[in-house]
Amino acid sequence: MLTRRKLAVSTAAFALAAGFTGAAYAQQKTVVEFWHGLPQPLGGQLEQVVKGFNDSQDKVQVNPTFKGSYPETMQAAIAAFRAGNAPHVVQMFEVGTATMLSAGPAIKPVHQLMSETGSGLDAAAYIPAVRGYYSSKDGKMMALPFNSSTTITFYNKDAFQKAGLDPNKPPATWPEVADAARKLKAAGVTCPMTFSWPTWTQFEQVGALHDKPFASEANGFGGLNATLKINDPFFVKHLQTLIDLQKEGALRYGGRDNAADSLFPSGECAMIQASSGLRGRIVKEAKFAWGAAPLPYWPDAIASPKNSIIGGAAFWVMTSPKRTADEYKAVAAFFSYLARPEVDAKWHMDTGYVPVTLQGFELAKKEGFYDKNPGAEVPAEQLTRTATTENTMGLRLGNLPEIRNIIQEEMERAFQGQQTAQQALDNAVKRGDTVLRNFERANKN
């Protein structure tokens, strides 16, 4: 009896004390919950950026939490929103953009947040290919771009040398790539080339580079009624080329998503088309001379290729019934910090993601980063080399992760010879359109 009373007293005392500290704490700082989906080492680097913000002022405390991969983070944020506990800020991969935009009252568009809190955000400061991906139809920024990447080619200079290819002249067109891959194979390289993120690198990027639509309605920017366009003869020919090269043993399908990434730094594959974010890993792991080059193009389809599109993620502001104006102000302060060119440039130079602001790019140039790291400028240059068209702004398709998977599945069947390139892409369009129609139905007011 005595012990029970003692316990009750101490519990009450503890609760009281916790309540006081909590209150005192809240008076000092506004807490912002921030969920992200970057595993180590990138997650740690991101948390360093957050720490930089926390240390730069004494009014706001941002708490970063790792929530698993991008799809897992998305799932967690959605579940939290449904339970009325959404985090203030969530990092969302680029293919989740349409889903977030359709979330309506669940999110607060960044342009609205910034103007309501009087913080201001200069949309023109951002690289157009980055800005476009996260803007509404009328050009308003809906999310804050942060870690963006794009696809580039990495190639093994030692292997090129061995095959009698010029290590300082990477292939610029697809016919040249095919030629180089065959020569590499003849020289005994077991895996001349591969690619990761199959749908992103072989369809989304290839479409943008050649100014060909991936989907109708300006790649979905024009409305929810978009349909896929990838069974066009251009894409069929492209897939057929990949299948032919694979049959000859000049190309290896490395698996879904980023499964192929490890094939390049290990020295297994001599060329890879992958995210520019792979750079950090190659620097650390590769025991051979390597180079970076822009993506190849089809000269019979376009005289000079357009800008590529981005990958990576952006930061979204989520709403909750409990949100206060002070909390939104705190989020705006955090975002203003992230938009600073020096923060952007440092993140870019530390990680291999592209700079998202034009000034950040300039700053990295000025600091001599590209002289010290040849090839590191390739992604940003490829992203900015032309003005964006409606085919190079990015994709705005509902449930794009599902569509990416469908295309991977159909490609895998074609690579096994179970169906032709035309059948594969016809099937992908048919199945993908079903997904788009379901999304349209579920998101019609």
Add this chain to the structure above:
Amino acid sequence: MQRRVIFDNRALPYLLLAPQVAVTLIFFIWPAAQALWQSVHLQDAFGLRSQFVGLENFQAVLSDPNYLETVKTTIVFSASVTLLSLASALGLAVLADAKIRAAAAYKTLLIWPYALAPAVAAVLWMFIFNPDIGILGRALNNLGYAWDYRLNDGQALTMVILAASWKQVSYNFIFFLAGLQAIPRSVLEAASIDGAGAVRRFWTITFPLLSPTTFFLLVVNIVYAFFETFGTIHALTHGGPGKATETLIFRVYQDGVVNHDLGGSSAQSVILMVIVIALTAIQFRFVERKVHYS
């Protein structure tokens, strides 16, 4: 003398039952009811808009040729996993039950894999079979055999069946071993004296007397193959290449968690629930008749 527990307080028995009832309600009944509700609705990912669509989700699922493919894959997968893991566990249990040196060490080693999480087990298999980084995968390719489960339906399915069965052998082994040890030695000895050989003793005495264990394991293994192999498939093949290793439970996850199609995913859960209830009922109705309970 009558054995009855008497409570002097009428509320107490209900209070004592309450935790279990709460667990059942919160973790079983409530989610099942939600699945039923969602299976007849169309909803956006955030749950902001939902409309009643009747049986449309079921119709969409059942008329999808890919879903029917997945049903077929699941049947092949589950039957193979169940047979393979039961047969090898029985074989191993019979061997370990014999009077051999270091029997305890063998038993420990055989039970060990059960302690591994499915994802960890799958990563182990990847390090063996991956064509680029796996020991055996590389060796096969070096020997001239084109091993690449990323682009070969048959190889991928074989691999996930092996991995999923291996994981379950330990569990089955424990039960078979216990079942074997419960068989009276005198019966076996009597058979020996009558001149029955080891094989004959096994099929006419051991196997029938093991049938309650075997039947129990059959039910458990089918449920395992249906529901608990998700981690193995997710870590090894993600259901690919194409849809070659996609089972029903994997598709429920894929559609619900990755694709945010809660209606379709819930409809599949309901279908899956019906299938498993039917399977279990059939087993109890027909297979159990052949089981000898002593």
